[in-house]
Amino acid sequence: MIHILYTGGTIGMQPSADGLAPASGFEALARAAQAQRSDAPQMPEWQLKELAPLIDSANMTQPQWQRLAQECWEARRQGASGVVILHGTDTLAFTSGALAFLLATLDIPVIITGSMLPAGAPQSDAWENFFGALTAFEQISTPVVEVFFHDICMAAWNCRKVRSTGRHAFVPAWEDTHASANTQLAKLGNLRINADASPQVATLTLFPGIQAAYAEPLLQAVDGLVIECYGSGTAPSENSALMAAFERAAERGVLLLAISQCAQGNVVFDTYAAGSRLAKAGVIGAGRMTREAALGKLYWCCSAELDAEQRRYWLRQNVLGEHGSV
Incomplete structure (x- = not known):
């Protein structure tokens, strides 16, 4: 049935x-x-x-x-x-x-x-x-x-x-999804979701001229944030106030996940120095994930009965093949 x-x-x-x-x-x-x-x-x-x-x-x-x-x-x-x-x-x-x-x-x-x-x-x-x-x-x-x-x-x-x-x-979004799935799914057996959890997750799109004052209220209000970066995961790294805001949020336990604004984009932080600065601020790269999947995965991680470090661990894992091969 x-x-x-x-x-x-x-x-x-x-x-x-x-x-x-x-x-x-x-x-x-x-x-x-x-x-x-x-x-x-x-x-x-x-x-x-x-x-x-x-x-x-x-x-x-x-x-x-x-x-x-x-x-x-x-x-x-x-x-x-x-x-x-x-x-x-x-x-x-x-x-x-x-x-x-x-x-x-x-x-x-x-x-x-x-x-x-x-x-x-x-x-x-x-x-x-x-x-x-x-x-x-x-x-x-x-x-x-x-x-x-x-x-x-x-x-x-x-x-x-x-x-x-x-x-x-x-x-x-990608054609090779089944080929890229790995064995992480088998490790989820003991992961429990709190059905009463109500985590707050959101998205932030980077744009030329973005200021820390725009991002800070959002960072204060959420448990997890998808940061829509440029290209392969770059951001205005010379904007020290914005980078510091990301770093403070990560230290508070906010999960920060970076995706590319490009429809066929992969986040690889170490390609450019402007991307490496995000990694140093505690942002996690999401590979090729779509905005929708990234927001959903953040919600899942924040709903799981896990501590902050365990949530960061699962956010990094390529659970269903969603990160691709990078």
Whole structure:
């Protein structure tokens, strides 16, 4: 039995006076659509749970990642052979990046999908993604978390939304994901997540002229920060106040994780002196991770029942292949 968690999103939206809005009743629509399909007898059995309140994914919050993870674990306890999460596309990659780590030790597959147009709308992609996700379980032989969109399955930590219209909205950030995964996952068995944790994680994009005064309030407010650096992981290293702010935050136990602003960028701190200065300030390089996966991994590390040094250890590890080969 496949358990479906319906969070809202475009796939089940209906028109309102203010535009498309989340709506109940998706299960009835899906059952009716399935009955009209020639392959209906071959579809796996499924049951659907609406996660009230249904939301536009623009309103997704980090604590809701924990709720989704708990719902997946509960589905497993109820005997589910897999889980489909129906999610709005705006923040789907962020949720996927977090669940890739929060569900890393779950022993059933999870597929996350949605649509760019509501079910029933002309030329909607809702049913091709919904039923495509259900049939995709036939090709999944390991308990992974993946995103399914327009006939493509991609690792949950490796997807990126690149278009706001059209069917091909999501693409893999990197193509060699399965080849780069290593054995770190096997070491996660004893790692416990505090389901009641509410860590604060955020992102900071570097830009020419950034000042410590801009970054300091954020550094004071968070448990973890993704720093979106230039190129291979460089920053304004001659801005001593900014570097000192990073260093003080790291000393307080704030997890600082550096990614590249380049779509195909790898963070390698020792390539340039301007990158080495970040490493000396206590910033951890994330290799080729996407913004969404980096934020999700930070949330996972900050939610784990670990001390500060253990969290830094796991942040450095290439748990799912997310760092790439560097």
